[in-house]
Every structure is written in structure tokens, then in C-alpha cells.
Amino acid sequence: MKLSILIPLYNKEKYIERCFKSLLDQGLSNNEYEIIIVDDGSKDSGAAIVDEYAEKHSNIQLIRQQNQGPSVARNKCLAAANGDYVYFLDADDYLATNVLRLIIALAVENDLEILEFDTKQIAESAALDFDSLTQNPQDLPVLVMDGISYVAEYGFRNEAWRYIVKRSLLVDAGVRFIEGTLYEDAIFTASLFITAHRMAKVDIDVHRYIVVENSIVTSKDRAHNLKFIHGMVNAIEHFHGLIKDLDSSHVDYNKVVKSLRGRQQAFVFALLIRTLKYRLLSFKDLKKILSRLNTYEAYPIDPKIGGIGEGNTRRFYNNFFVPIFNNKTCLFLGMVLMRAVPS
Known part of the structure; x- marks a missing residue:
């Protein structure tokens, strides 16, 4: 089995069939890849749609669980996987036609542990686009x-659907999705x-990311x-641990530390923006969080590290927002003003 495609499913009946159609149009035989779906206690008919496909295609497997969140579902997918490589895909996204065969071939030919693509x-309302x-x-x-050199050269994006990964690397390194948090x-x-x-990156047009209204990313729901706030804090803490454990003898050590710290500061910036925009925390609670972030060397924000915006946007953020965010008195006044503005 060359590849396991792993999909957590929760209330995605509107999208899962489109996802399947793209996965079944990859020029691969059933014995070359499998599609494992863990239904995370969906309340719609998404799992029933998967069942219909599983009856017709021997390489599709459905596992059901009570609602426990996407990380638990992904880890359960991984535990059931048999492929040499695994690919974590979201149920509301899809792939271009006939791209997986090439991706697998490149990974095998170059003995890659990770292969990233475009x-x-x-x-969501746009026409379907299956042509690479x-x-x-x-x-x-x-x-x-190697991975440290790769991060120094390219940085990294958060999403797991940007790459396939050798399953043995996950097993040997013991890397799993952290359960019960966001930004996993x-x-x-x-x-x-x-x-x-x-690992390597190839400029091959593979994945389609669909911007879904009222998704967990775009939702305005306070809860x-x-x-998201607590997920960012958790991510910042884990990045601090990664920095502490990084091989300091590596030639690209300083570049990677800067990259990881830049990502930490991007989280801090996003945390403060979201706090102000949605009036989420009391100033007392925010002060506690900022004190905690200071112990992870992520606050105050250091404009020299980067990670916040690009080009003119970065300059604007660093010159306007960062001085306010780094001054707790200004931050408090900003919170007071935002609470006075009708939501």
C-alpha cells in the first residue's frame, strides 16, 4: 500500500462527495492507496454518504467515534493506516485530477520522508477546478x-494538507496531533x-483549499x-519547547530559531487582534496570559524577528500596532475603546 489518505469528518455532508470524486480520479488502483475516514460524531448525513462509497470501493474505510475533535479523529485515522505514506486531508477540500501518482512517485524515487506541494x-461559491x-x-x-535546513530555506506553513509524510517517520518520531486544542x-x-x-518541496499544483463561511477558522462565535486564544498560547508554549530542543550545532540553527520565534510572535499578534476584535478577555486575564508568554520569550513582540505580515503590511503593523501591543497601558485603553464600540 503506497498511500493512506486520512480524513476527519464532522458535519461535511455538503462537501465530502466532491472530495471523494477528486480522490477517486487519481489514476491509482485500489490496492495502491486507501481512504480512511473517521466520522467524529457528525449530526448530518455525511457518514451515510461515506458508507455508500465504501460499499462500491474496497479501498474506502469508515470509522465512527463520538465527537472528540479533529485531532482525535486524525490520530485514529493514523492508527488505522497501512500506507507507506500518509496524507491528512480536510473533508471540505479536494485535489486536482491525476496528481497523487506523480507525488507518490517523486517521494519514492527520492526516498523522501516529507514532500510538500502547492x-x-x-x-466556496466558485466553480470547481480539477485541472492542475x-x-x-x-x-x-x-x-x-534535512528538515532543519528546509525550515531555514522555506519556513513552514501550518496546515497538514500541504504535504505527504512517510508513516515510519511519524511512528519513529512519535509525532501525533495534540488532542483537545486548536492550532494542532x-x-x-x-x-x-x-x-x-x-524532505523536499515541488511546485506542483495539487490541493484545493475551500474558504468555507462560518467554519471554525472564520466563525465569530465567542466560545x-x-x-483559538488558548490554542495559540498552547502553540507558543510548544514552539518554545521545540526551540529549546533544537540541535544548536546545526549550521542553520539560528535561522530556524528565528523562524520559530517569528511564528510565536505571529500567534501573539493574532491573539491580541482577536482579543480586541471580539472583546474576549478581561484585562486581568490578558495580563496573566502576557506574563506567561513572556516566560516563553514570545512577548513583548520584537519587530526585528519578523513573522508579522509582509512588505508594507509588516511595516504598518510594526510601526502602529506593535508599540501599542507592547505597552500594557495602551493595550488596556484599546480594550476599553473596543468595548465601547457597538459589536
């Missing part, structure tokens, strides 16, 4: 490097990348946003 962001834009992908260079993708990806010995 994604395209599409609005990549021309002559077999001619694309594959530059293999960021922790998972960073932990995995700096552990790898052979969800509080989970």
Missing part, C-alpha cells in the same frame, strides 16, 4: 535536504519538519474564539 485557495496548472511536472527539480496543525508540522532527514 495549494490553491478557492471561494503544472506543466511538465516530471521535469521539476527535487532538492532534498502548527505544532504537528513544526515538530515533524525539524525531525525529518530527507470558538476563546478556544
Whole structure:
């Protein structure tokens, strides 16, 4: 079995069939790959749709569980996987046609532990786009490097659907999704990348990321946003641990530390923006969080490290927002003003 595609499912009946259609149009035989879905206690008919596909396709497996969150579902998917490589995909996304065969071939030919590829962001209302834009992908260079060098060269994005990973690397390194928190993708990806010995990125148009209204990312719900706040704090803490454990003798050590610290500060910045925008915390609670972030060397924000915005946006954020965020008196006044503005 070459590849296991692992999908957590929760109330995605509107999208799961589209996802399946793209996965079954990859030019692979059933014995080359499997699709494992863990239904996380969905309240819609998504699991019933999966059942219908599983009856027709021997390489589709459905596992049911009570609602425990996407991390638990992903870990359960992984425990059931048999593929040499695994790919974590979201149920509301899909893939371009006939791209997985090439991705698998490149990973095997180059003995890669991780292979990253390109994604395209599409609005939920936009027309379906199954055609890959990549021309002559077999001619694309594959530059293999260890994970620390890779992060120094390319940085990293949080999402686990940007790459396939050798299952043995996950098993040997003991990397899993942390359960009961948000931003688990960021922790998972960073932990995995700096552990790898052979990884690469290829400019192949593979994945379609669908921007879904009222998803957990775009939701304005107060409870969800509080989970985001605590998830960011948890991620910042884990990144602090990764930095402490990083091999200081590596030639790219300083670059990777800066990259990880930059990601920490991006989380701090996003945490403060979300706190102000949605009036989420009391100033007393925020002070406790900021004190905790200070012990992780993530606060105050250091503009020299980077990680907040790009180009002119970065300059604006660093010149306007960062001085306010780094001054607790100004931050408190900002919270008072935001509470006075009608939501």
C-alpha cells in the first residue's frame, strides 16, 4: 500500500462527495492507496454518504467515534493506516485530477520522508477546478535536504494538507496531533519538519483549499474564539519547547530559531487582534496570559524577528500596532475603546 489518505469528518455532508470524486480520479488502483475516514460524531448525513462509497470501493474505510475533535479523529485515522505514506486531508477540500501518482512517485524515487506541494485557495461559491496548472511536472527539480535546513530555506506553513509524510517517520518520531486544542496543525508540522532527514518541496499544483463561511477558522462565535486564544498560547508554549530542543550545532540553527520565534510572535499578534476584535478577555486575564508568554520569550513582540505580515503590511503593523501591543497601558485603553464600540 503506497498511500493512506486520512480524513476527519464532522458535519461535511455538503462537501465530502466532491472530495471523494477528486480522490477517486487519481489514476491509482485500489490496492495502491486507501481512504480512511473517521466520522467524529457528525449530526448530518455525511457518514451515510461515506458508507455508500465504501460499499462500491474496497479501498474506502469508515470509522465512527463520538465527537472528540479533529485531532482525535486524525490520530485514529493514523492508527488505522497501512500506507507507506500518509496524507491528512480536510473533508471540505479536494485535489486536482491525476496528481497523487506523480507525488507518490517523486517521494519514492527520492526516498523522501516529507514532500510538500502547492495549494490553491478557492471561494466556496466558485466553480470547481480539477485541472492542475503544472506543466511538465516530471521535469521539476527535487532538492532534498534535512528538515532543519528546509525550515531555514522555506519556513513552514501550518496546515497538514500541504504535504505527504512517510508513516515510519511519524511512528519513529512519535509525532501525533495534540488532542483537545486548536492550532494542532502548527505544532504537528513544526515538530515533524525539524525531525525529518530527507524532505523536499515541488511546485506542483495539487490541493484545493475551500474558504468555507462560518467554519471554525472564520466563525465569530465567542466560545470558538476563546478556544483559538488558548490554542495559540498552547502553540507558543510548544514552539518554545521545540526551540529549546533544537540541535544548536546545526549550521542553520539560528535561522530556524528565528523562524520559530517569528511564528510565536505571529500567534501573539493574532491573539491580541482577536482579543480586541471580539472583546474576549478581561484585562486581568490578558495580563496573566502576557506574563506567561513572556516566560516563553514570545512577548513583548520584537519587530526585528519578523513573522508579522509582509512588505508594507509588516511595516504598518510594526510601526502602529506593535508599540501599542507592547505597552500594557495602551493595550488596556484599546480594550476599553473596543468595548465601547457597538459589536
